[in-house]
Amino acid sequence: MRVQKTRREVIRGAAAAAAVPALWPRAVMAQAAPRIVIVGGGFAGGSCARALRAADQKLAITLVESRSIYTAPPLSNGVLGGIRDLATQQFGYDKIAAAGITVAIATATAVDAQARSVTLSTGDKLTYDRLVLAPGIGLRWDALPGYSEAASAQLPHAWTADGAQIALLRRQIEAMEDGGLVAIVAPVNPARCPPGPYERASMIAHELKAKKPRSKVVVLDAKDSFTMQPLFQKAWQEFYPGILEWKSLSSGGNVAAIDVANKTIETDFDNYRFAVANVIPPQKAGRIAVLAGVADRTGWCPVDPVTFESPQQKNIHVIGDAALAGAMPKSAFAGSVEGKLCAAAIVRLLAGEPPAAPKLVSNCYSLVAPGYAISIAGVYHPVDGQYVEVEGSGGTSPLDAPPAFRAEEAKFADAWFRTTTAEIFG
Amino acid sequence: MNFRVMMTAKGTILALALALLPAPAGAASLPPAGVAACTGCHPASGGDPALPRLGGRSAADIVAAMAAFRSGKRPATVMDRIAKGFSDDEIAAIAAWYAAQR
Numbered sequence: 142m143r144v145q146k147t148r149r150e151v152i153r154g155a156a157a158a159a160a161v162p163a164l165w166p167r168a169v170m171a172q173a174a175p176r177i178v179i180v181g182g183g184f185a186g187g188s189c190a191r192a193l194r195a196a197d198q199k200l201a202i203t204l205v206e207s208r209s210i211y212t213a214p215p216l217s218n219g220v221l222g223g224i225r226d227l228a229t230q231q232f233g234y235d236k237i238a239a240a241g242i243t244v245a246i247a248t249a250t251a252v253d254a255q256a257r258s259v260t261l262s263t264g265d266k267l268t269y270d271r272l273v274l275a276p277g278i279g280l281r282w283d284a285l286p287g288y289s290e291a292a293s294a295q296l297p298h299a300w301t302a303d304g305a306q307i308a309l310l311r312r313q314i315e316a317m318e319d320g321g322l323v324a325i326v327a328p329v330n331p332a333r334c335p336p337g338p339y340e341r342a343s344m345i346a347h348e349l350k351a352k353k354p355r356s357k358v359v360v361l362d363a364k365d366s367f368t369m370q371p372l373f374q375k376a377w378q379e380f381y382p383g384i385l386e387w388k389s390l391s392s393g394g395n396v397a398a399i400d401v402a403n404k405t406i407e408t409d410f411d412n413y414r415f416a417v418a419n420v421i422p423p424q425k426a427g428r429i430a431v432l433a434g435v436a437d438r439t440g441w442c443p444v445d446p447v448t449f450e451s452p453q454q455k456n457i458h459v460i461g462d463a464a465l466a467g468a469m470p471k472s473a474f475a476g477s478v479e480g481k482l483c484a485a486a487i488v489r490l491l492a493g494e495p496p497a498a499p500k501l502v503s504n505c506y507s508l509v510a511p512g513y514a515i516s517i518a519g520v521y522h523p524v525d526g527q528y529v530e531v532e533g534s535g536g537t538s539p540l541d542a543p544p545a546f547r548a549e550e551a552k553f554a555d556a557w558f559r560t561t562t563a564e565i566f567g
Numbered sequence: 568m569n570f571r572v573m574m575t576a577k578g579t580i581l582a583l584a585l586a587l588l589p590a591p592a593g594a595a596s597l598p599p600a601g602v603a604a605c606t607g608c609h610p611a612s613g614g615d616p617a618l619p620r621l622g623g624r625s626a627a628d629i630v631a632a633m634a635a636f637r638s639g640k641r642p643a644t645v646m647d648r649i650a651k652g653f654s655d656d657e658i659a660a661i662a663a664w665y666a667a668q669r
Contacts, residue, residue, distance in 0.1 A: 488594050
């Protein structure tokens with residue numbers, strides 16, 4: 142893991158770059174640089190910050206992020222399967238700061254949409270011309286009886302950019318005795334990374350098959366179907382027969398209660414005594430979205446599909462997993478594209494130009510076994526204020542593809558991860 | 568916010584270096600809208616050796632490749648599925664932008 146700068150060092154680096162406008166000619170300085178504040182330094186927020194910086198050197202951009210180390214969720218299931226190091230998932234903000242973006246390692250605690258200001262946990266107050274919220278998801282701690290934030294210290298969710306949760310789940314799987322059961326509780330939609338729970342089940346099954354062959358994985362699902370289901374199930378038959386079982390909602394997957402002390406999950410039909418449980422609760426937009434008044438009754442944030450501006454609060458944009466963007470899945474790939482599109486829309490709005498009609502792509506790879514990945518791609522455009530899939534485009538990898546095709550997709554998954562994370566954090 | 572007053576000598580040098588870079592002119596410097604969907608795998612410059620590099624490629628090459636992906640003439644893992652979502656005009660604009668990158 143790389144050495145992380147202290148908050149003071151990060152801010153000092155950023156302050157150096159923020160000093161650029163002082164050296165601009167008087168005519169430019171006559172008008173103060175527009176201030177953009179971005180809350181959330183993941184794929185969406187990070188991409189937005191870098192795209193804004195690339196488009197306009199004059200903007201005063203501040204990125205607010207509560208963690209000094211970001212643990213990227215895509216491919217992190219490989220860590221659970223023992224085929225990736227957690228360190229390859231982790232990134233700091235020093236290069237973002239060096240690029241001339243002020244980085245504030247702090248939690249945004251309040252938004253005043255009237256005064257156009259964001260309050261931070263440090264007590265600082267940032268005023269903005271445009272605010273971009275990219276907080277990702279919040280977990281619904283009250284949705285599963287018996288589960289709570291406190292319980293996640295024993296039954297990790299490992300579903301956010303908190304590396305400690307991934308590390309905990311990995312340690313539990315490593316420490317488990319052969320013959321145990323790993324239970325994965327999969328959430329209802331909409332949720333972050335729809336194929337994620339099934340990729341995770343695959344990666345854990347890979348680990349168990351190699352090291353603890355009498356053990357099993359069961360997915361207890363709140364749904365009756367899931368994305369790329371035929372592709373996953375075909376691969377499970379091939380790689381993990383008798384190891385990985387999926388329980389759909391109607392076949393008893395629905396979780397009625399979780400007993401942390403007795404290591405038991407009660408479903409509508411059965412009791413599962415687990416050695417390790419990974420509980421992925423139902424989700425909503427991150428907390429700051431609610432505080433800013435941009436979340437609706439669903440808990441997510443409706444947005445204008447061209448500008449990503451909230452219809453509920455002027456000058457506040459929402460991107461990434463927190464946004465409800467029609468048919469767009471909540472993927473890191475999509476979040477990053479949304480960040481770039483939102484940046485372009487903001488630059489045009491500030492210049493008094495109409496924003497361009499956007500085109501969005503989401504392309505999600507899922508690793509089922511080492512060197513074996515499947516994908517679902519989609520191209521989306523706004524129709525009547527909602528993102529819909531462009532007719533005839535997108536879809537999943539073929540069901541009957543040869544091993545070389547799966548290997549190529551595994552290679553592409555890695556390459557996309559390296560490219561996009563380098564674009565944001567490099 | 569008092570971040571800005573924390574200037575250092577080193578910061579001044581960095582600021583000068585940045586000030587000497589050509590300053591793009593806001594909206595005029597934006598890539599065409601479709602490009603946002605491409606650069607996550609095919610950045611303007613550099614990129615991963617596992618993925619085709621597009622920056623500096625001729626626009627005609629990129630247009631031809633996208634047409635072949637769209638029609639299914641060129642075998643693909645994922646580009647066939649993605650190419651079908653883009654119009655001729657969008658592809659032309661994206662190709663021209665990549666051709667202008669170095």
